[in-house]
Structure formats: C-alpha cells, structure tokens
Amino acid sequence: MTEDFSQYGIGTRGVRAGQRRTQEGEQSEPIFTTSSFVFDSAEQAAARFSGDEPGNIYSRFTNPTVNTFERRLAALEGGERCVATASGMAAITAVCSALLKSGDHILSSNGIFGSTTILFNKYLSRFGIGHRSIPLTDLAQWEASVKSNTRMLFIETPSNPLAEVVVIAKRHDCLLVVDNTVCTAALQRPLALGADLVVVSATKYIDGQGRCIGGAVIGNGELIDDVYGFLRTAGPSMSPFNAWVFMKGLETLKVRMQAHSASALILAKWLETHPAVKQVFYAGLKSHPQHKLAAQQQDGFSGLLAFELKGGRDEAWRFINGTAR
C-alpha cells in the first residue's frame, strides 16, 4: 500500500494513511502494548540503537501503534513527520526544549491557553528565555515587537475562547509555531500556509469523545527531528492505548468537525439575536471582524463559540447553572 497520501483528500487520509498491516492480515489497526522489542542478534541490537537499521527499540520512542497514529496525523497536516507526546502541553514543552536556548525570546499572542502562558512566564524564564505577548490580530505590533533574539512566534488561531483569527504567514527569521487544536487538520493546514511546526492537543477534537490525554508536533526536516530527539531523551511519550484511540478518532475527524461546525453556526446565529447577549464570538458569523480571513484560511469554523452576556459574573453563573435545571 502506498505511504504517500498527498494526492488524497482529508477524509481519505484520516481513514487510510499510516496503516501497515502485520502478517495477521487485520483490517483494523492493532494495539501493541509492549514496552520493549527483541532483536535477532547483538549485531542487530547495535544497528537498531545506532540508527543504522530502522525498527522498533523501546516504546518511549518507538511503538508501532504510536507510529501509525503519527504517520496518519502527519499525512493529515501535510508534514513529513509527526511526533506524538503525552499531552498537548508536552508537545509545546518538547518544541521549546528542543529548539530554544538561553537568551532567546518568544513572541506569542496574548489569548493563548493559560498553561502555555505559565510555561513561558514561570518556567522557561528560569532558563533565560524571554516572552512577550501581544494582541493576536495586531499585525503592526507583531512587526514592531520582533527583536534580534526573537526565535519563536507562537500563535493559536482561532483563539480559545474568543475565536480571533490571524493570517498564518512566515515572517522574519523566526520559527512560526501554530497551535491547531481548535480547527485540527480537518479544517486548517498551517504548514502549507507557512508555519514551521504545528502543535496540537489530541485530547480535544482528535479524540473527540473525552477519553485520553495526548498531543503531537508535526513538521519537516531537521526541526521535527530535533523535537523527536528531545522526546526520545526526556520521555514525555504517548501511550500505545491512547495512540490507538486518537488514531481511530482521526478516521471520523472530518465528518465530526463538519457536524460540530454546522451546529455551532446555528447556535451562534441564534445567540446573536438574543437581547440578553452583548456579543457573540464565532468566526463563522458575518459580523466577526476576521470572518473573511477565516473563510479563506479554514475549511470550517469549528465547534467552539463564546458569547458575552449583558452583566458580569453573577449573570454568567446564573445562565450556566440554569441550563441544567
């Protein structure tokens, strides 16, 4: 079976890419729950460990089920290689640990996931890595804020929960890292738009049924090889069971994302007409400031929406509690 799925559509890639059947002739992908692998000889063991011979060694960094998930997600994102990680945060930690050094500077959008902000500000700062956050959609401020030591631009587009969207384009000599958790590869392929690396929390839409924690980094060439090198050494690895759940999730990802998007648009339009609502944040709405850009850059608007009620915390809590009564 061909391993190159670049000529196939996203739905086909999600169902078919990455599978390598064993001699058992199984239709559905198996789970290899083994920590380590055996070798025919001392010579073969040495060749595997040195990298002269490809093959399985140890499930911290080579597991057939995890590798199948990685090949499938790489095909969906349009990257040469994917590295699966224990969580979405482990994916971001692996990228920063592998590719940044003391004295480097990160520029990020200011609405990024709270844990990512804390990773940058509380932990990476201890290793001499600076961080500044700026408004996602303020392109002039992005341009003005790039310093000589700015090594990484980190963005989430669309953002969570306000669904702000920015154009994905390579700028300056900085690594462009895009968190693609909200859209997933089913709706957006940042590598084709100029991103150097994609990170994703697989826990969200890739699983799709709230079962497992996991993440991934997707990219090309030496960059992704360096991320793999960090994972192999430091070990924030994905378990084979979780990889199997995520791999099967990829098979239904396209149709699920279409269904999430369709329902979210109906609800967003309805919420927008309600007198108790001050503003709805959903890029599928024509009233959204980046609606046109989102429609060009994405194949859908995802299932995430937010709205601001007239009033404050008390009204929001009353609303939330009221939905379940």
Place this chain on the structure above:
Amino acid sequence: MRRGVLLTVQPANLGDAKTTITHPATTTHGRLSDEERDIAGIHQGLVRVAVGLEDVEDLQADLQRGFDAL
C-alpha cells in the same frame, strides 16, 4: 417537561461529543491576574460553549433555560 441535562458544566475539555459550557474567567483563565485577563479580553460576563454532537434543537432548548434563569 424535559429537563435540561445536555450541557455538561465542566471547564477543562473541549472537542468532546458532549457539549460543555464554561465560565472562562473563573476556570480556564482563572490562574491569570485580573490585568492579564483584561488584556486577553476574558470578561466576567463571558460564557464558552464547546458545541458537541447532540441534536442542535436540544442544545438550543438547554441554552434557552439559561436565558430563562437570568
């Protein structure tokens, strides 16, 4: 009358088949300072809905209960 049981009030996840409803200012963004939250645009009146795969008419009925409680 049918009870509202669909929207799970839980902060951590999104992307689930089960729709979740969240108050970002006191959950996902609760560890940020007031200033950081303001800069990020996470106001106290903000409600997040991660729309799942239930029938949209049923979700709308549950959200209507939220409005009725205001």
